[in-house]
Amino acid sequence: MTDLLAEARKLDARDPLAAHRDAFVDAPGVSAYLDGNSLGRPLRELPDRLAAFIREDWGTRLIRSWDEEWMDLPTRLGDRIGALCLGAAAGQTVVADSTTVLLYKLMRAAVDARPNRSDIVIEEGNFPTDRFVAEGVAAERGMTLRWVAADPVAGVQVADIEAVVNENTALVVLSHVDYRSGALADMAAITDAVHASGALMLWDLCHSVGVIPTELDACGADLAVGCTYKYLNGGPGSPAFAYVNARHHGVLRQPVQGWMGAGDVFAMSSAYAPADGIRHFISGTPPVLGMLAMQGMLDLIEQATIDAVREKSKTLTDLVVQAYDEELAPLGVRLLSPRDAAARGGHVTIGHPDFAEVTKTLWADGVIPDFRFPDGIRLGLSPLSTSHQEALSGVLAVRDALG
Amino acid sequence: MTDLLAEARKLDARDPLAAHRDAFVDAPGVSAYLDGNSLGRPLRELPDRLAAFIREDWGTRLIRSWDEEWMDLPTRLGDRIGALCLGAAAGQTVVADSTTVLLYKLMRAAVDARPNRSDIVIEEGNFPTDRFVAEGVAAERGMTLRWVAADPVAGVQVADIEAVVNENTALVVLSHVDYRSGALADMAAITDAVHASGALMLWDLCHSVGVIPTELDACGADLAVGCTYKYLNGGPGSPAFAYVNARHHGVLRQPVQGWMGAGDVFAMSSAYAPADGIRHFISGTPPVLGMLAMQGMLDLIEQATIDAVREKSKTLTDLVVQAYDEELAPLGVRLLSPRDAAARGGHVTIGHPDFAEVTKTLWADGVIPDFRFPDGIRLGLSPLSTSHQEALSGVLAVRDALG
Numbered sequence: 001m002t003d004l005l006a007e008a009r010k011l012d013a014r015d016p017l018a019a020h021r022d023a024f025v026d027a028p029g030v031s032a033y034l035d036g037n038s039l040g041r042p043l044r045e046l047p048d049r050l051a052a053f054i055r056e057d058w059g060t061r062l063i064r065s066w067d068e069e070w071m072d073l074p075t076r077l078g079d080r081i082g083a084l085c086l087g088a089a090a091g092q093t094v095v096a097d098s099t100t101v102l103l104y105k106l107m108r109a110a111v112d113a114r115p116n117r118s119d120i121v122i123e124e125g126n127f128p129t130d131r132f133v134a135e136g137v138a139a140e141r142g143m144t145l146r147w148v149a150a151d152p153v154a155g156v157q158v159a160d161i162e163a164v165v166n167e168n169t170a171l172v173v174l175s176h177v178d179y180r181s182g183a184l185a186d187m188a189a190i191t192d193a194v195h196a197s198g199a200l201m202l203w204d205l206c207h208s209v210g211v212i213p214t215e216l217d218a219c220g221a222d223l224a225v226g227c228t229y230k231y232l233n234g235g236p237g238s239p240a241f242a243y244v245n246a247r248h249h250g251v252l253r254q255p256v257q258g259w260m261g262a263g264d265v266f267a268m269s270s271a272y273a274p275a276d277g278i279r280h281f282i283s284g285t286p287p288v289l290g291m292l293a294m295q296g297m298l299d300l301i302e303q304a305t306i307d308a309v310r311e312k313s314k315t316l317t318d319l320v321v322q323a324y325d326e327e328l329a330p331l332g333v334r335l336l337s338p339r340d341a342a343a344r345g346g347h348v349t350i351g352h353p354d355f356a357e358v359t360k361t362l363w364a365d366g367v368i369p370d371f372r373f374p375d376g377i378r379l380g381l382s383p384l385s386t387s388h389q390e391a392l393s394g395v396l397a398v399r400d401a402l403g
Numbered sequence: 404m405t406d407l408l409a410e411a412r413k414l415d416a417r418d419p420l421a422a423h424r425d426a427f428v429d430a431p432g433v434s435a436y437l438d439g440n441s442l443g444r445p446l447r448e449l450p451d452r453l454a455a456f457i458r459e460d461w462g463t464r465l466i467r468s469w470d471e472e473w474m475d476l477p478t479r480l481g482d483r484i485g486a487l488c489l490g491a492a493a494g495q496t497v498v499a500d501s502t503t504v505l506l507y508k509l510m511r512a513a514v515d516a517r518p519n520r521s522d523i524v525i526e527e528g529n530f531p532t533d534r535f536v537a538e539g540v541a542a543e544r545g546m547t548l549r550w551v552a553a554d555p556v557a558g559v560q561v562a563d564i565e566a567v568v569n570e571n572t573a574l575v576v577l578s579h580v581d582y583r584s585g586a587l588a589d590m591a592a593i594t595d596a597v598h599a600s601g602a603l604m605l606w607d608l609c610h611s612v613g614v615i616p617t618e619l620d621a622c623g624a625d626l627a628v629g630c631t632y633k634y635l636n637g638g639p640g641s642p643a644f645a646y647v648n649a650r651h652h653g654v655l656r657q658p659v660q661g662w663m664g665a666g667d668v669f670a671m672s673s674a675y676a677p678a679d680g681i682r683h684f685i686s687g688t689p690p691v692l693g694m695l696a697m698q699g700m701l702d703l704i705e706q707a708t709i710d711a712v713r714e715k716s717k718t719l720t721d722l723v724v725q726a727y728d729e730e731l732a733p734l735g736v737r738l739l740s741p742r743d744a745a746a747r748g749g750h751v752t753i754g755h756p757d758f759a760e761v762t763k764t765l766w767a768d769g770v771i772p773d774f775r776f777p778d779g780i781r782l783g784l785s786p787l788s789t790s791h792q793e794a795l796s797g798v799l800a801v802r803d804a805l806g
Contacts, residue, residue, distance in 0.1 A: 025457060025458060025461075025462035025463075026462070026463075027462055027463045027465060028463060029463070030463065030465065033465060035465065035466045038466050039461075039465060039466045039469075041461075041462065041465065042457045042461050042462045046457055047450070047453065047454035047457055047458075050450065050453045050454075050457075051450035051453075051454070054428060054445045054449055054450055054453075055428060055450075058428075058442075058444075058445050058638060058639060059428035059429070059430055059444065059445045060428075060429075060430045060431055060432065060433065062430060062433065062436060062438065062442060062444065062771055063438045063441050063442045063771060063773065064766060064771070065639070066442075066639070070639055070640075097500065097501070097504060097687070098500070098661070098686060098687025098688055098690070099687055099688070100659060100661030100662070100663070100686040100687030100688075101500060101504055101659055101661075101686055101687055104658070104659045104661075104686070124673075127662075128662045128665070128672070129661045129662040129663075129686075129687065131673075131675075132660040132661060132662060132665065132675040133659065133660055133661065135660065135674065135675050136658055136659070136660035136675065140658060227688070229688070235461060235691070235692040236461060236468070236469070236473055236688070236689075236691035236692060237473075237687075237688045237689045237690035237691040237692060237693070237694075238690070238692060239690070240687070255507070255539055255543060256503060256504055256507045256536065256539070257535040257536055257538065257539035258501070258503030258504075258532045258535060258536065259503070259530075259531045259532040259535060260503070260532075262531070262535065266776055267776065269531070270527075270534075271538065272534075272535040272538050272539065283501060283503040283504055283507070283532075284500070284501025284502055284503030284504055284532065284643070285501055285502070285503075285630070285632070285639070285640045286639075286640045287501070287640035287641070287642070287690060287693055288638070288639035288640040289638040289639060289640060289641060289692065289693050289696065290640070290690055290692050290693045291640075293692065363467060368465055368466060368467065370466065373669055373670065
């Protein structure tokens with residue numbers, strides 16, 4: 001049997017990103033935080049950043065800050081996320097709303113641009129809000145929802161998509177990293193397959209952004225959304241982002257026509273004339289206060305590089321799988337994530353009938369994974385804030401709680 | 404000629420709310436902030452509130468805070484706004500999204516509930532985002548937008564509404580306080596007139612909430628929205644609120660079907676089943692961080708009472724009108740707000756062809772009103788943070804800049 005603790009210590013000693021862990025707020029009483037893929041931890045610098053913002057930008061510049069700084073913040077921040085994490089050239093990414101609202105706006109824009117096609121295709125295990133929005137859009141546009149079946153561990157494959165898309169498909173909606181299994185979809189190949197049918201492709205990047213680089217431009221992606229409170233540490237309910245490839249600007253129209261997406265925001269004109277570029281996808285007043293926390297995390301990612309973050313994500317999840325094999329498999333725990341790190345995002349999911357109870361015990365003891373109904377535990381490992389020893393201790397705590 | 408300064412000093416000396424001004428962050432270099440109706444000032448207590456939130460709720464309780472506190476925050480905070488400011492019983496108000504997104508959701512819910520009616524009625528001078536959303540909803544539902552003409556100073560009257568609503572009207576959308584003139588609409592009488600036609604009434608309370616009490620339940624209002632970054636001092640882009648009268652719960656359905664508006668959020672069920680009550684009007688993850696700043700202001704309003712806030716609002720705007728008569732009318736400045744405080748909200752608007760230039764001069768000098776295209780200056784007077792002397796100094800600065 002491997003000495004797992006020695007292995008974890010060795011990995012931490014070699015970890016080029018180890019020092020970044022000090023950038024996060026201490027959590028007294030929490031020995032292992034394994035839910036950075038639900039809610040990333042706050043940075044130590046954040047209270048000072050917010051206090052300075054309150055004193056200066058908001059408190060002293062007051063309304064003048066809209067002209068001086070805030071009007072462009074949604075696109076400036078979007079561009080930064082695009083450059084650091086998404087492989088997206090400037091002018092195609094915007095921070096706004098929630099993931100759900102952006103999913104609605106982009107799905108509506110997409111299907112309204114394919115009026116002669118009847119189907120929206122979505123994976124049957126996709127995150128509920130993706131499915132619910134698609135269900136609503138299909139119903140209101142008189143369209144049909146077509147379900148893609150995928151292996152619950154391996155996730156959706158190109159062949160799964162090719163089997164269902166055709167000349168009736170208006171839009172395909174998939175998650176890049178499956179929220180349950182962590183399975184990583186082949187973005188380039190699937191986007192190509194969808195385009196071959198003439199449909200548009202919308203990627204949900206909630207479990208990708210900040211932990212695994214994507215190449216939206218290089219893949220020819222049409223549309224993407226993602227959230228900023230997981231691996232971008234934007235805080236609970238921080239705003240989401242939308243990517244709309246420049247070739248669709250001025251063509252795709254979203255339905256929530258607001259003043260901040262109009263061509264001339266302060267003209268107070270009598271009819272809505274959409275902004276030319278990505279700004280059209282904004283509706284209401286940008287949530288400025290909610291866009292501050294993620295900026296410190298983007299600074300960290302810029303220093304670390306997203307490729308190094310991804311490398312550490314692999315060693316973290318590999319260690320968890322190794323520890324699972326040795327410590328949990330013998331107890332009847334199932335591995336619900338791919339074994340190959342190259343086919344996996346930033347979390348590892350395991351299953352056991354007792355996990356609802358186990359999670360309660362762990363949470364009370366300061367070991368905090370995520371419980372997924374009905375019997376899954378997700379071990380989410382945010383590379384910049386999580387050590388290998390912390391990840392290992394989570395697995396061992398699960399073992400002890402089961403014992 | 405009145406000694407205006409003596410008058411202002413006297414009003415400040417008698418002002419029972421004067422001490423609350425100390426609750427707000429200092430703005431060095433700003434001698435008069437007259438744009439609290441665009442962006443309320445931050446409270447001094449806010450940096451500590453946020454630091455405690457970051458250290459404890461977010462940083463230490465981490466994901467556990469969703470169960471412990473955050474899931475109910477949208478309705479808890481909505482109930483508080485409803486009780487303190489709106490005359491709304493619990494369970495009918497929710498904080499979420501932006502005003503624009505909530506306008507879209509409520510307008511869609513309303514017109515979809517009146518499928519045999521063809522018209523949406525809106526005042527032609529309503530705020531652009533209200534008009535743009537209505538225009539979009541009308542277009543996508545194959546409906547007709549009917550414009551109400553209203554006197555630009557006196558604002559919309561009951562007779563204006565009676566002249567246009569009929570058996571074809573599905574929905575009427577009006578602002579309670581006009582964003583330009585500050586004119587106050589008669590909520591009770593207009594709601595009755597709209598109901599007499601069988602239509603639903605949606606009130607925009609952006610320029611009302613926190614400065615003038617409304618009686619939504621007593622007026623039999625159907626729907627309302629409002630923002631929290633003006634007189635509720637929630638910070639730039641803080642989330643909005645929606646009110647849906649309980650008699651419409653389970654009947655009206657909004658189109659942005661998200662996981663947080665589902666009956667069982669974590670069931671991850673296969674089809675969307677809406678929550679029974681006001682929660683259905685939530686779509687995505689609640690913007691928790693954006694809901695913190697307004698809580699301090701609600702504490703202040705609770706101490707002061709909304710009726711006392713309204714009384715001070717009247718003495719502030721009365722003083723501005725008096726100073727206008729004496730100092731600005733002789734210079735050819737027009738009064739664009741009602742003279743009677745009972746017919747006016749919390750701001751006074753004046754007009755002059757040079758006001759675009761005047762505003763630049765004032766802003767550079769630390770006197771900060773709001774410019775409204777093409778030639779208006781709005782003097783927005785947030786009662787808890789504004790003194791009578793400050794309001795007066797704004798009028799005198801306009802005079803000096805014109806001279």
